[in-house]
Amino acid sequence: MxxxxxxxxxxxxxxxxxxxxxxxxxxxxxxxxxxxxxxxxxxxxxxxxxxxxxxxxxxxxxxxxxxxxxxxxxxxVGPSWRWGPYALGADSQGRDVAARMLYGARASLLIAFSAACLCLVMATLCGLLAGYCGGWVDIILSRLLDILWAVPVYLFAISLSVVTIGHDLSFGPFHLQPDSLLLPIGIIALIYVPYAARPIRARTKSLSNAGFVLAARGLGASSLRIVLREILPVLAETVLVLSPLIMALCLLAESALSFLSLGVQAPAASWGSLIHDGEGLIYSRPVVAIAPGVAIILTVLSLNALGDVAQAELRARGRR
Structure with missing residues (x-):
């Protein structure tokens, strides 16, 4: 079925x-x-x-x-447009652009997907706590989200990247190298938490006063059981709609950071760093910068289309 x-x-x-x-x-x-x-x-x-x-x-x-x-x-050397080495030409270091495009996809998509998942987990936790608990919990979390919301996204991301890139980070037994992908994943996930937490908080507050939640509370169900068994399954629809949109934002943020040499570090490649590599060749070998740019556009458009279709489908289900 x-x-x-x-x-x-x-x-x-x-x-x-x-x-x-x-x-x-x-x-x-x-x-x-x-x-x-x-x-x-x-x-x-x-x-x-x-x-x-x-x-x-x-x-x-x-x-x-x-x-x-x-x-x-x-x-x-320019592109040959045929299967084989240097099908899309070479960059300023003589490296195969097509191969680096594929390796750049590995880094960009991995960072965007991981950052989106981490962001949605943190946003769901904050939204659930603020929306269901209310009171001082809601006030504190909402003000913290407002502070993050007030800071320009890329300025915040660049500031965090400048502090972390080039320095080893240690958290107890955990040790992160400056070129670890966990750094851009954590930074990008953090900066978009307010964008996902706000709609999740609003949806949670509306669900907290729904009839099925009040009935469960009247039957003596604990708050944890109500959140896990009653609210969270319904809230999953909101998270599902947000997922592709947040992933698209994370991909754009990763590309911007890597373009500024604050994301994926050389010699590793991402689509953003490939655009940076092709910046000086834009007049002689434009494909070096255009190819990763087209890949970013196609990915973001596809993710936005998925988000729009998911939102339209859920609205149609709500009217039935």
Whole structure:
């Protein structure tokens, strides 16, 4: 029955099916990144300034003289648009752009997904406590969320990144290296907690006065049982709608931080750092910056489409 219901849903919601198909392609590319690198014979993390590549039966240098009249400086080889090494050309370090795109997808999607999950867990906990307990608990948590809400998102993220990037962090037995992905995951998750906690708190307050909750309270059910058995299952719909939207925001934040060299650290790649690498090649080899930008746009649009479809479906169910 669940499978038939899912098939019927996607027949009615072709946009959701297209969005999931696009996300599946991107996720598959991220998972298969090491296989692609081994197949075409490139190392996306190592510079190849003195390397060569086979083009139309002729071996050419990866870094070639510029096309300006004086032929000063070097430009990376352009895209071949065919399966094989350097299908999308090389960056300023002579690294394969296509392979780094796939490895960048691994980092960007992992950080965005993990940060969104952590953010929703923290937001759900804060929203439940504030909305159900009320009183001074609600006042304290709401004021803390207001403080986080008042700080500009990217300014807050950059400030946290500047403090943490470049320094080892220790929490008792836990030790984080400066290049650990847990740092951008934690930072991005924290800055978006107010955006998810506010609607969850409002939904929890409305559910706290619902008839089925009052009936459970009248039967002597404990607060913990009411929250876990009565409120949380209904609240899951709100969290489900928020999930793709928060993940899209987390992806944009990760890309911005990595573009500023405050997220994923070199030689590792993410879509944001790839755009940064292509900034100086925008006139000679624009694909270096455009390709990861297109990947970000497609991912965010797909996530937003999923969120819109989920919200519309839940509204339709509420009217029935």
């Amino acid at each position: 669940v499978i038939l219901a899912a098939i019927g849903f996607f027949r009615r919601r072709k946009m959701a099916a297209a969005a999931l198909f696009m996300l599946a392609i991107l996720a598959a590319g991220a998972v298969l990144a090491p296989l692609y690198a081994r197949t075409v014979g490139v190392d996306p993390m190592e510079s190849s300034l003195a390397g060569t590549v086979l083009r139309d039966g002729v071996r050419v240098d990866i870094m070639q003289p510029n096309d300006n009249p004086l032929h000063l400086g070097l430009s990376p």
